[in-house]
Amino acid sequence: MASPFKVFRKNQKQMLAVLTILTVFSFTFGYMILEMIGSGGGGVAKQAAFNSKYGSLNERELSMLRERHNKVMMALSNILQNMGVPQQQSQAFLEYNFGGASDEDLANSWLLARRAEELGMIVDKDTINEYLKRLTENQFTAAQFDQAFKNAGINARIFFDLMHDELLALKLRESFRPSLQSLTPAQRWDYYCRIFKRASIEAVPVPVADYIDRIEDPGDAVLREFHAKYHDKLPAPYSPEPGFKEPQRAAIEYFKAGMEQFASPEAVSVEEVMEHYEKNKERYNQVFPPLTAEEAAAQPEQKPDGDAQAKPDDHAAQAEAVDPKPAETPPPVEEKTPEPSPPEVEKNVEPVEPNVAPMEKSEGSEETAQPQSSAGGGQPTFVLAAFQQPEPDEQPSPEAPRDSAADAKQPEPAEPTEKPAEPTEKPAEPVEKPVEPTEKPAEPTEKQAEPTEKPAEPVEKPVEPTEKPAEPAADQPGQPDQPTAGDTEPPIRGTTEQLKQLIRREIAMTKIEKIFERLSREIGRYRDLKSDYDFSTPAQREGKLPPQRPDYEKLAQENGLTFGETGLLDEWHTGDTEIGAVLGQSNRGAPYLIFHAMGKLRPEIGSDTLRENIYLFWKTDESKEDVPKFDDAGVRERVLREWKMIEARKLALEEAKILADQARETGKPLAEVFADLSKWRPIAPPSFSWMTLGSVAMSYFPQPEISAVEGVQYAGDEFMRTVFSLKPGEIGSAMNAPQTIAYVIRVKEFAPDYEELWDRFKTTDFRLYASIAQQDMGRMVRAWLADVQNQSNFQWTPEHLKLKVAAPLEDEE
Structure with missing residues (x-):
């Protein structure tokens, strides 16, 4: 029998040719065959999904439409990511332009493409090429495009075929969008007022629940129909529509570390700060870059009083302990600085006074006094020696302030040897200057005798400056205002305390991470023991007790932490807890991680930057x-209550309107009108605006949201529209967002007044509140799409709606 390898070697050219043809065919048409096979061929696949004047699509064609859309989006996403666009931003960009992959989005895109063809719009290869050039700024090569298509499982020909309808729909969308971009001044004024205009009101709540007893039981037939309508809808606290689907719930435990506590001066010692600074000096020089020569020269112009200059913590205690006399400092300065002109001497003299005291306890400090006074001026600046601490055995003698002041104000340290003879000529000058402080008339006479002793001291002192004369000469050839002797680092932007606070926070974060790492290992050990026990057989469990849960309360106390737990909550209510404001290390909110990414007993570290707390949660x-059935225990009662709540809304709103009429007739505040009626209790919340520019984790723009009103449960658009349509003193009525409470509303005042608000509006950048317009634009787009559907006679088939209820598609979860 011939070997198969021998047959292959004999016919390898022909066989390779056939294999190549099959490969090309499968690569070109394989996806179509797989789509047709994968979509199924049963009766369900052939059922019509929707009908329109442009034709109908069945379930199989709708599924194929989804596959085509996903392949195009994958190819475009590959292109954008190759250009350096982050995946999250590229997905948002593509969904904005081409819609999503839900049934509703796919149907809308198909309708828009058909509508665009009806209007005469054309998309060909040139149109698609032009779009790709615009998208990539004409920076992509053909090879890069081919690779992006290949990674999406298609080739260029298939991409151009799939892109045809997508680009038609996009062109029609783009033709509508210009109508959204131009806003009138009146619209901008409206958006501005929603953020910056504040209302003070009083309101009387009228709960809907108080009227459900007046509603009769409609019977099982009505309730079953009501349950079928909302049985697969999740409840939302802000929505007026009920939901009977049981949401996913999770129980959370967590440790909390307060940054303020861990980064306090009591928790982080000065020695730790100094050591950390020395190890990371270069990095901090980037955070607090040195001042330029011009900036350093300009610093003395902003000199506050001495107390303000001694503000840093490590200098404050020294500044309080020493009381430098203003009359004592000028004489040494004038003795040792004869060369500079009088104005320059005075410029150097004044800033020295508040800085002499903090720096007088060590020679290192004496050297730093000069750059702080001359370059730093009236604002305390940080130099490298600012962290030097005085040694206990280096306390100066009572005359040390005069010596340090003289040294600090000596511009040229090489000249002290010439100065001993000069003090004999200058004692007469200090005699006039001590006359200013009237409290100490006797001091000038003592100072006349001191110059005879001073010549001996400068002879010893110049020994130190003679080692460093070259440094100031090189640093400051023509800048007498810049620091000279003793410079080790140029002054930086910011204060000593700002830098120390930054270092303390970094040290604290390192300590917290180490504590959380240790606790995570403890939780991991418990998880492993519990997993082994839970998955063991009854025989293996015999005689064994379940692993004991760690004492988290004790661990928290030992490590300076706070322990907390939530119990079983759904995702919405988890967001209302303190853990709901936490952002995880993956830049995802804690509720999302808990319900979509975390396993049991697998801790995550997160932070609440607003409250400066760090969390370890699991x-x-x-x-x-779960979708409960109508006949399940307790379901009928729940359905009945929700049905009664909806029917009772009309009764509560009618009662609120009656109460509003009564209040209008009296012309009095609600607090006086209903003072004697215990059933109606007016509330007076603090002032509020219609909307607040909140924030979303890692979002580049602030996201607008309805403001929270104290005492009002989920105030919605109807409530806010009513409030801000009234004038001060007027009364109206409205319901909250879930329509569970009706309110009688009386506006007391608006702030600021109209003139001030208008003046601010004229000078405020529209970009600060432009995001509010996006919400209205979104509503306009949805209304436009609904109009396109109406004009196209679009309608989902009953079979498709039933199919969605029976087996929800994965993309709609």
Whole structure:
């Protein structure tokens, strides 16, 4: 029998040719065959999904439409990411331009493409090429495009075929968007007022729940129909529509570390700060870059009083302990600085006074006094020696302030040897200057005798400066205002305390991370023991007790932490807890991580930057989503209550309108009108604006949201629209967002007044509040799409709606 390898060697050219043809064919048409096979061929696949005047699509065609859309989006996403666009931003960009992959988005894109063809719009290869050039700024090569298509599982020909309808829909979208971009001054004024205009009101709540007893039971037929309508909808506290689907729930435990506590001066010693600074000096020089020569020269012009200059913590205690006499410092300065002109001498003299005291306890400090006074001026600046601490055995003698002042104000340290003879000529000058402080008339006579002793001291002192004369000469050839002797680092932007606070926070964060790492190992050990026990057989468990949960409260106390737990909560209510404001290390909010990414007993570290707390949190228990049946225990009662709540809304709103009419007739504040009626209790929340520019984790722009009103549960657009449409003293009525409470509302005042608000509006950058317009634009786009559907006679088939209820598609989860 011939060997198969021998047959292959004999016919390898022909066989390779056939294999190549099959490969090309499968690569070109394989995806279509797989789509047709994968979509199924049963009766369900052939059922119509929707009908329109442009035709119909069945379930299989709708599924194929989704596959085509996903392949195009994957190819475009590859292109954007190759250009350096982050994946999250590229996905947002593509969804904004081409829509999502839900049934509704796919149907809208298909309708827009058909509508664009009806209007005469054309998309060909040139159109697609032009779009790709615009998208890539004409920086992509053909090879790069081919690689992006290949990574998406298609080739260029297939991409151009799939892109045809997507680009048609995009062209029609772009033709509509210009109508959204131009805003009238009146619209901008409206958006501005929603953020910056504040209302003070009083309100009387009228709960809907007080009226459900007046609503009769409609019977099982009505309730079953009501349950079927909302049985697969999750409840949302802000929504007026009910939801009977049980949401996923999770129980969380966590440790909390307060940054303020861990970074306090009591928790981080001065020695730790100094050591950390020396190890990271270069990095801090980038955070606090040195001042330029011009900036350093300009610093003395901003000199405050001496107390303000001695503000840093490590100088404050020294500044309080020493009381330099203003009459004592000028004489040494004038003795040792005869060369500079009088104005320059005075410029150097004044800043020295507040800085002599903090620097007089060590020679190192004496050297830093000069750059702080001359370059830093009236604002305390940080130099390298600022962290030097005086040694206990280096306390100066009572005459040390005069010596240090003289040294600090000596511009040229090489000249002291010439000065001993000069003090004999200058004692007469200090005699006039001590006359200014009237409290100490006797001191000038003592100072006349001191110059005879001073000549001996400068002879010893110049020994130190003679080692460093070259440094100031090189640093400051023509800048007498810059520091000279003793410079080790140029002054920096910011104060000593700012830098020390930054270092303390970094040290504290390192300590917290080490504590959390140790606690994570403890939780991990418990998880492993619990997993082994839970998955063991009954025989293996015999005689063994379940592993004991660590004493988290004790661990928290030992490590200076706070321990907390939530119990089983759904994702929405988890967001209302303190853990809901935490941002994880993956830049995802804690609720998202808990419900979509975390396993049990697998800790995550996160932080609440607003409150400056660091968290270690983990999931301990969870329950899955569930769609209860009408006949399940307790379901009918729940359905009945929700049905009664909806029917009772009209009664509560009518009652609120009656109360509003009564209040208008009296013309009095609500607090006086209902003072004797215990059933109606007016509330007076603090002033509020219609909307607040909140924040979303890692978002580049502030996101607008309805402001929270103290005492009002989920105030919505209807409530806010009513409030800000009234004038001061007027009364109206409105319901909250979930329509569970009706309110009688009386506006007391608006702030600021109209003239001030208008003046601010004229000078405020529109970009600060432009995001509010996006919400209205979104509503306009949805209304436009609904109009396109109406004009196209679009309608989902009953079979498709039933299919969605029976088996929700994965993309709609």
